[in-house]
Amino acid sequence: MPSRNDDPVALALQRAAVSIIDAIIDVAASNPVVLIDGRAGAGKTTLSRMVAANWPLAGRPQLIALDSLYPGWDGLDAGVERALHDILRPHARGLLSTWRRWDWELETDAEAHAVTPALGVILEGCGAVNPATARLADVSVWVESPDAARKRRALDRDGDGFRPHWDRWAAQEDRHLERDDPRALATLRVTIP
Structure with missing residues (x-):
C-alpha cells in the first residue's frame, strides 16, 4: 500500500490498514467479519475503505457503514x-x-441490500464493537483519535448537517463506551492523530 504523502494522518491510516489486513490474513478464513469502531471523525470510514480496497482475499468484501x-x-x-x-x-x-x-x-427505510455469507464483511461505525457483535467478529478494531481532531474532521466532512447534532451523538457514543467497553473488546487498537 503506497503512502499518499508524509501527512501524519495519512501515514497513521496506512499503518492501521496494513495491521488490519495482516490480522485478516492471520484469521485464515475465506469470509471474515471485520468490525471497525470509534467515535465520530476518528477515521473509521477512510480506514475501512482502505482495507476494502486492499482486501487480501479472493472476492470483494461487503463494506457496510453503520451510518x-x-x-x-x-x-x-x-x-x-x-x-x-x-x-x-x-x-x-x-x-x-x-x-x-x-x-x-x-426518515424512513429505503432500498434493501443483500449480504452473502460467501464473502467477508467490513462493518464500520460507532457501536460496531460490543459484547454481542465481538463474538461474531474475526477482527475487531477500535480507532482512537484526539477529540479536537475528530470534531474538526467530522464537521469538515459533514458540516452543518452534523453540527447541531454533535453533542447529542457524542452522548450516545459515551453510553456505548461506558456500557460496552469496545476498547477492551477490540482485537486491534489503532491511533489516528
Whole structure:
C-alpha cells in the first residue's frame, strides 16, 4: 500500500490498514467479519475503505457503514441492533440476508441490500464493537483519535448537517463506551492523530 504523502494522518491510516489486513490474513478464513469502531471523525470510514480496497482475499468484501443503518440522530443503539440482526447473525450462520438503508432525509427505510455469507464483511461505525457483535467478529478494531481532531474532521466532512447534532451523538457514543467497553473488546487498537 503506497503512502499518499508524509501527512501524519495519512501515514497513521496506512499503518492501521496494513495491521488490519495482516490480522485478516492471520484469521485464515475465506469470509471474515471485520468490525471497525470509534467515535465520530476518528477515521473509521477512510480506514475501512482502505482495507476494502486492499482486501487480501479472493472476492470483494461487503463494506457496510453503520451510518446507513442508524435510524436517525438518536439511533446509535438501534442501528447496531439492526446490523446484528440483519447482517452479522445471518452471516455467521451461513445465511443470505438483507438489510435496509436508512434514508436520513425522508426518515424512513429505503432500498434493501443483500449480504452473502460467501464473502467477508467490513462493518464500520460507532457501536460496531460490543459484547454481542465481538463474538461474531474475526477482527475487531477500535480507532482512537484526539477529540479536537475528530470534531474538526467530522464537521469538515459533514458540516452543518452534523453540527447541531454533535453533542447529542457524542452522548450516545459515551453510553456505548461506558456500557460496552469496545476498547477492551477490540482485537486491534489503532491511533489516528
